[in-house]
Amino acid sequence: MPADPSPDVSAPAVAAPDPAPAAPAEPGRGRRTPRPSGDDRERAILATAEQLLTRRPYADVSVDELARGAGISRPTFYFYFPSKEAVLLALLDAVVAEARLRRDTALRHPAPDREGRWRQVIASVQEPFRSHRAVTLAAAEARASSPAVRDVWSAHMERFVEEAAAEIDAERARGAAPAGLPSRDLATALNWMNERVLHTTFAGHGPAVAEADVVDVLLGVWLRAIYGEPHPR
Amino acid sequence: MPADPSPDVSAPAVAAPDPAPAAPAEPGRGRRTPRPSGDDRERAILATAEQLLTRRPYADVSVDELARGAGISRPTFYFYFPSKEAVLLALLDAVVAEARLRRDTALRHPAPDREGRWRQVIASVQEPFRSHRAVTLAAAEARASSPAVRDVWSAHMERFVEEAAAEIDAERARGAAPAGLPSRDLATALNWMNERVLHTTFAGHGPAVAEADVVDVLLGVWLRAIYGEPHPR
DNA sequence: CTATCGTTCGACACCCTGTTGACAGTCTCG
DNA sequence: CGAGACTGTCAACAGGGTGTCGAACGATAG
Numbered sequence: 001m002p003a004d005p006s007p008d009v010s011a012p013a014v015a016a017p018d019p020a021p022a023a024p025a026e027p028g029r030g031r032r033t034p035r036p037s038g039d040d041r042e043r044a045i046l047a048t049a050e051q052l053l054t055r056r057p058y059a060d061v062s063v064d065e066l067a068r069g070a071g072i073s074r075p076t077f078y079f080y081f082p083s084k085e086a087v088l089l090a091l092l093d094a095v096v097a098e099a100r101l102r103r104d105t106a107l108r109h110p111a112p113d114r115e116g117r118w119r120q121v122i123a124s125v126q127e128p129f130r131s132h133r134a135v136t137l138a139a140a141e142a143r144a145s146s147p148a149v150r151d152v153w154s155a156h157m158e159r160f161v162e163e164a165a166a167e168i169d170a171e172r173a174r175g176a177a178p179a180g181l182p183s184r185d186l187a188t189a190l191n192w193m194n195e196r197v198l199h200t201t202f203a204g205h206g207p208a209v210a211e212a213d214v215v216d217v218l219l220g221v222w223l224r225a226i227y228g229e230p231h232p233r
Numbered sequence: 234m235p236a237d238p239s240p241d242v243s244a245p246a247v248a249a250p251d252p253a254p255a256a257p258a259e260p261g262r263g264r265r266t267p268r269p270s271g272d273d274r275e276r277a278i279l280a281t282a283e284q285l286l287t288r289r290p291y292a293d294v295s296v297d298e299l300a301r302g303a304g305i306s307r308p309t310f311y312f313y314f315p316s317k318e319a320v321l322l323a324l325l326d327a328v329v330a331e332a333r334l335r336r337d338t339a340l341r342h343p344a345p346d347r348e349g350r351w352r353q354v355i356a357s358v359q360e361p362f363r364s365h366r367a368v369t370l371a372a373a374e375a376r377a378s379s380p381a382v383r384d385v386w387s388a389h390m391e392r393f394v395e396e397a398a399a400e401i402d403a404e405r406a407r408g409a410a411p412a413g414l415p416s417r418d419l420a421t422a423l424n425w426m427n428e429r430v431l432h433t434t435f436a437g438h439g440p441a442v443a444e445a446d447v448v449d450v451l452l453g454v455w456l457r458a459i460y461g462e463p464h465p466r
Numbered sequence: 467c468t469a470t471c472g473t474t475c476g477a478c479a480c481c482c483t484g485t486t487g488a489c490a491g492t493c494t495c496g
Numbered sequence: 497c498g499a500g501a502c503t504g505t506c507a508a509c510a511g512g513g514t515g516t517c518g519a520a521c522g523a524t525a526g
Binding site: 057058059060137140141143144145150153154157158161180181182185186188189190191192193195196197200205206207208209213216217218220221224225227228229 | 290291292293370373374376377378383386387390391394413414418419421422423424425426428429430433438439440441442446449450451453454457458460461462
């Protein structure tokens with residue numbers, strides 16, 4: 001059994017978020033002390049978690065496995081994280097932050113045509129979900145029993161819904177899109193559709209859209225729901 | 234502590250599905266013996282489970298609570314069900330059966346106008362989900378870690394997707410709907426949208442559509458996605 | 467050399483699951 | 497009516513998971 005604290009993981013979600021700011025102390029969740037000494041251990045736990053989550057569901061991963069994967073004992077794990085849930089939260093925060101970054105970049109460099117702009121909207125949700133599917137699937141699973149995970153996820157969705165609703169309103173105001181359902185309701189339905197369809201595509205359970213087609217399918221529904229005239233015949 | 238085996242529950246999902254057929258033996262999941270003697274106990278367990286699930290998530294309900302709620306000890310619980318999962322499965326089967334029944338009834342009595350027909354499609358999914366929201370929410374939660382729950386759910390969705398795809402093809406064939414996305418992909422996306430939007434509406438977490446509006450919103454998206462002309466301007 | 471502090475883990479208490487074996491009713495048949 | 501079979505019941509156990517406590521270890525400062 002190798003005690004090497006850095007297992008080979010292709011692309012962990014941790015990705016050194018804040019090198020400069022060095023948040024003084026976050027007494028809520030996270031490790032107990034912000035000293036930089038055990039940082040490698042913390043990263044090893046996160047990397048181990050993301051790796052294990054690609055193999056089995058969140059509920060089937062034990063704290064002991066997380067600890068052993070990071071080369072430490074179970075009690076030592078609790079020195080770095082207060083629970084298994086906190087590890088998932090840390091992973092999820094990183095993925096959400098990446099999604100936000102990608103989204104903001106897209107907003108600053110909008111595509112020239114409207115189809116391209118909506119494709120950016122959809123792709124910015126899809127990309128981080130796809131590259132860290134294990135974390136996202138685990139978060140979806142834990143959402144039901146963990147209020148903290150649920151809140152992070154809800155806040156994330158809330159921003160996407162607001163942005164999409166604003167975009168729909170803008171298109172209607174400039175006459176590009178016809179009136180129809182309240183923009184907020186429409187944006188809510190479309191965003192949840194994306195979430196669920198992407199989930200099934202990546203999880204592969206139940207009827208699903210092929211991974212290569214999924215953005216085109218979602219985009220097709222968005223365009224018709226936003227721009228389609230109600231009743232052609 | 235009352236030993237009364239029938240706790241007061243408003244409308245349990247059990248609903249005595251087959252009084253006459255009396256299936257000889259289902260050796261897979263379910264209770265070990267089909268004799269009618271302990272039937273009340275079995276129903277009491279199911280009723281207790283549905284009642285408890287309205288108060289807390291599936292993961293937080295223990296076998297011991299289920300047993301005590303039904304007026305029996307924990308080992309006795311295992312005489313009736315092999316696990317907590319089997320209880321949820323039995324509850325879910327009843328809800329799914331009810332949804333199927335409602336759907337088949339709608340198919341035999343189609344509304345005269347196309348909007349009414351699509352409303353039937355959406356409402357037949359929504360109604361059982363709504364009247365047994367605790368079971369459905371629990372099933373959604375357990376789906377991630379229970380292959381059996383996942384399979385039941387997937388099969389259920391698969392049928393709805395197939396039926397919706399066939400209906401879309403029929404509308405296109407008779408010239409009522411324009412060509413567009415592959416009908417199967419479109420039906421998949423729309424059905425998952427319904428599932429997720431209904432889930433958030435009933436669970437009340439994250440951005441959601443008001444319960445009174447949800448069928449209208451979903452119907453609006455379906456109609457535009459199916460009948461809307463791609464680009465009006 | 468010693469005091470301190472960050473870090474580590476053996477051992478513990480507790481909760482939950484699923485199984486075993488003994489036992490109590492009841493029903494049937496000789 | 498009494499032996500046997502079968503349903504239903506539970507105390508007790510084994511096993512595995514979580515989270516905590518306190519002793520101990522090593523580096524570093526005084």
